[in-house]
Amino acid sequence: MNLSRNQRPLYLQIKNILKDRILHGVYPIKANIPSEPQLEKEFEVSKITIRNAIKELVQEGYLEKGSGKRTKVIRNTATSKLSTWKRFTELLVEEGNQVQKQLLQVEVIMTEEGTEPHQLFGAQCVRIERLYSLNNVPYTHYTHYLTMRIGEIDQWELNDQSLYEWLEEQEITLAKYRDHFAVAFASPLVEEKLRVQEKTPLLKRLRYSYDETDEVIEYSEGFYNTGMHSYIVNYNV
Numbered sequence: 079m080n081l082s083r084n085q086r087p088l089y090l091q092i093k094n095i096l097k098d099r100i101l102h103g104v105y106p107i108k109a110n111i112p113s114e115p116q117l118e119k120e121f122e123v124s125k126i127t128i129r130n131a132i133k134e135l136v137q138e139g140y141l142e143k144g145s146g147k148r149t150k151v152i153r154n155t156a157t158s159k160l161s162t163w164k165r166f167t168e169l170l171v172e173e174g175n176q177v178q179k180q181l182l183q184v185e186v187i188m189t190e191e192g193t194e195p196h197q198l199f200g201a202q203c204v205r206i207e208r209l210y211s212l213n214n215v216p217y218t219h220y221t222h223y224l225t226m227r228i229g230e231i232d233q234w235e236l237n238d239q240s241l242y243e244w245l246e247e248q249e250i251t252l253a254k255y256r257d258h259f260a261v262a263f264a265s266p267l268v269e270e271k272l273r274v275q276e277k278t279p280l281l282k283r284l285r286y287s288y289d290e291t292d293e294v295i296e297y298s299e300g301f302y303n304t305g306m307h308s309y310i311v312n313y314n315v
Contacts, residue, residue, distance in 0.1 A: 081121060081234065086247065088123055089130035095238040096131060100140055100154050102179065103171035107154045113147055167210075169310050175213055182207040182271075184233045186226075195223040198294050202226055206241065209271055216272045217306055219264070222298040241296070242287075251290055258284040259309075264301045272303050281309055 081091050096111065105111050112120070117128045132149055135141040142152045155168045167177050187205045189196035195203050206222040222241060228248060235244060242252060262282040263269075269276060280301045287296040302309055 081123075086235075088121075089127045089134070091235070092117070092121055092123065092127065092131040093134045094240075094243060097135060097138075097140060098238050098240060100135075100151055101171065101240075102167060103154070103174075103176040104178075105151050106174075107151050110144075110148050110150050111141065166310060169312055170212065170307070175307075178211040178214065180209045180211070181233065181237050182209055184231055184236060189223075194297060198297050199223065199225050204228060204231060206231075206236065212306060215306065216303070218300055218302050219268045219271055220298055220300045222296055224296045225294070228295070245295065250295060252287050252295060253290040253292075255285055255287040260284075262301075268301055272301065274303055274305075278303075278305075280304070283309075 081088055096105070096117075099105050100111075111117075111132075114125060114128050114132070117131075118125055121128070132141060132143075136143060136149075140151065140153050142150050144150055154171055170177055184204070184206050186202060187195075189199065189201060189203055195205075203226060204222075204224040206220075206224070208220045208222070209216060210218040210220070212218075228245065228250060231244075245252060260282050261279050263277050264272065264274075264280055264282075266276070269278065272280070274280070281304045283298075283300040283302065285296070285298045285300070286294055287298075289295050
């Protein structure tokens with residue numbers, strides 16, 4: 079697997095990739111993650127790098143070192159700074175589903191006048207396109223637009239990492255977000271990627287993510303094929 083060799087320490091990159099796999103059900107609760115030699119081979123790094131990554135996840139409560147060389151998943155939910163409710167992905171994983179994600183594109187674009195990205199970010203912004211699958215069937219398509227303030231993005235870092243965690247690593251703290259929901263038709267390109275028929279009604283979610291100064295850092299448009307699975311919000315009181 080390709081890792082960024084000129085930015086964050088390798089063990090932190092691997093830690094975040096393993097954590098993301100836990101949160102998306104690739105490594106289920108109570109299951110053992112691959113052995114250290116297997117991870118060394120996959121990431122092409124040293125034994126100490128893998129051990130440091132695992133040590134971080136043990137300290138954060140995701141993994142537990144067992145007898146011999148076994149390391150077991152003991153938690154598959156994240157602690158979010160944004161709210162007190164569980165992320166939708168976590169709820170899907172808790173039900174026994176596996177969520178796969180595919181990074182389709184990362185690019186700097188010129189925004190069109192009159193569009194929401196233009197009004198929020200001006201003439202230029204970063205555009206990220208992602209596709210999420212539920213048990214290997216396309217389920218959700220996201221298009222994220224971000225302020226140019228975030229700087230350069232290494233595509234490899236976003237392949238196996240949460241966008242919001244990546245922003246935190248860039249010292250951009252998200253203080254709140256606002257979601258808008260509606261039933262809508264997606265563009266033909268999005269319909270094709272979700273493998274739905276033309277003019278299929280989909281759940282559309284618009285998200286505005288704000289930093290501590292109320293500046294919009296991210297605006298995203300997501301389409302959910304709720305014919306496969308309902309969208310759930312679970313509040314922790």
